Amino acid sequence: MKELLKIKHFSKVNYIRFFGLTDTFDIETFYDYMKKNKLTRFYFVFSHPLSYAYLNRLNEIMDEVIETQNHEYKVPYMVIC
Template identity: 45%
Template sequence: MLFFSELHENSAAETITAKTVEELIKIPHFSNLDEFYLDEIPDTFEIETFFEYIKKNKKTKFWFEFSDKIFVDYQLRLDRIVQEIVFSENHGYKPPWILYKGVSHRKELHELFFLHH
């Protein structure tokens, strides 16, 4: 099964809430998706919770592009996740593509994303 989700700037802020991650991982077939893409993600998205889910999911390719309007403290949270992905020696999951303004280690993240997919 292939799933491709795209939210555009006008709807993402209204659609993604603090409960979005919790609701997504409750969907029975969610773990069987081949691909999952979100665009213009606001800082209400619970990225740490979703990253823990990603590390348990061996099947799905995740693509995340965050809004340019996210706050600096949220960017720092994303930085910690990107660093964990880049500096981890073993990936038991498919490293996600994470794009946001000011992303560090973009080249390394890009290489890992395509190496594992």
């Protein structure tokens, strides 16, 4: 995720899909970016094996997104296979 953010026009991309993500994906950097993101739609498909701690963190993020009343950001679509 940190490498993607270095791309000059990354914040202007409309739609991004990632398939087969594992727990090496930097979810914390993405989460920080997500809360400021007003344009890009993200679609993530995570694949096993995912560590218990990573899976827990994904669930915490999804719970926070669900509980938020007014989203000032584009809500990501996340699938855990």
